[in-house]
Amino acid sequence: MIKKAVIPAAGLGTRFLPATKAQPKEMLPIIDTPTIQYVVQEAVDSGIEDILIISGKGKRAIEDHFDRNFELEERLQQKEEALYQEMRRLSDMANIYFIRQKEIVGLGDAIYYARQHTGDEPFAVLLGDTVMTSVIPVTQQLADLYDQYQSTIIAVETVPADKVNRYGIVGGHKLSDSILQLNQLIEKPAIETAPSNLAIAGRYILTPGIFKAIESTPKGKNNELQLTDALLNLLKREQIYSHTIEGKRYDIGNKLDFLKTTVEFALRREEFASPFFRFLQEIVATHQSNGDKA
Known part of the structure; x- marks a missing residue:
């Protein structure tokens, strides 16, 4: 059973400037709900109540959002009972912890900050700027497969063949209509050399072995340590599977x-x-x- 989740949310959000100059992109609202609240809710709906958010400089608003605001609650309790209950639910929905990524040098580096929190347990990773809609939460779909395979599980989605060069792409041996045993992970491959049109979709169940894999993975383009490179390194030691998600992914990373x-x-x-x-x-x-x- 997966008991812990990690949500990387330290990126600078440069594609949303100037809106993200003084607020995290993960706090940009979809109507009236910040993006990251949907992500936390998915983890909670998947039975996970221990959540570590990897934040960065200027991300204090995320911590405040999930904290109590007693003055606001007191006023709402007197006038707006439904909103009061919603604010209380928000602060009580999970045990949320925060750690700051000191330097923004890649998703792999961000995940490495979770090693003491997750210890020897497998854990879920949910990207903080990616929202999923599905009947069964996507993280729950991956956790159920982890119970079966006891290995790292990566969520993937089908993308148009002419757009595979925009994504991390996986390839491998087909075990079922939705499951591959992987032998390839390629970041933004050329269209003619892509092993499939299955793109990594921002949800993972990772084994503790990912941390040693990260330690032995060199930094790549822009001096960043990419999670895809670390997973390729992990693949030399452990089996990795992908699951084509049942649901829809919304990437909030572009306008x-x-x-x-x-x-x-x-x-x-x-x-x-x-x-x-x-x-x-x-x-x-x-x-x-x-x-x-x-």
Whole structure:
């Protein structure tokens, strides 16, 4: 059983400047809920209540978000009972710990900060700027497979073949429609040499062996220690499997996908769905009547 989760959230968020100059990109809201709250909720829904967030300079807002705010709670308790209960639930949803990555030098380096917290246990990793929607939480899907294979499990998703050069891609021996036993992990391969169109999707179950693998993995491009390189190193010592997720991944790391995500989530909200859909229809009709090209 997976009992601990690690959420890397130390990146600078440069693609969202100037919005991220003074706030973490993980705190950018999808409507009224910060991105990282969806990530923490996925871990909790997967039965994990011990969560370590790897933060960095200027990320204090994440800690404050999951902490108590007694003055706010007192005012809400007097006037807005539902919001009061939501704020209490937020601060009580998990045991959340924080450690700061001293230098932003790659995802592999960030994961290495978790070694004392996770010890000799396998643990989940959920990227802080990636939101998943699914019937069964994606982290739970991976944890269930870990119980079967007792090895590192990587979440992957199918991407268009002509876009594999944008992602970390896996290859291996097919065990079922959704499971591969891996023999390749390649970061942004050329289209003609990609072993598959299965892209790493921001969720992992890692064994403690990842830490020794990180220690023996040299830094690569931009002097960063990449998790994909460390996993390739781990593959020399242990078996690694991938699981094609049942659900949808939303990458909040770029502006266009953030906008698309906000629209989709708004259309799922009962209080917004109908009027917002009508608004979108009006916008499309206006653009079409003006002869605008998509």
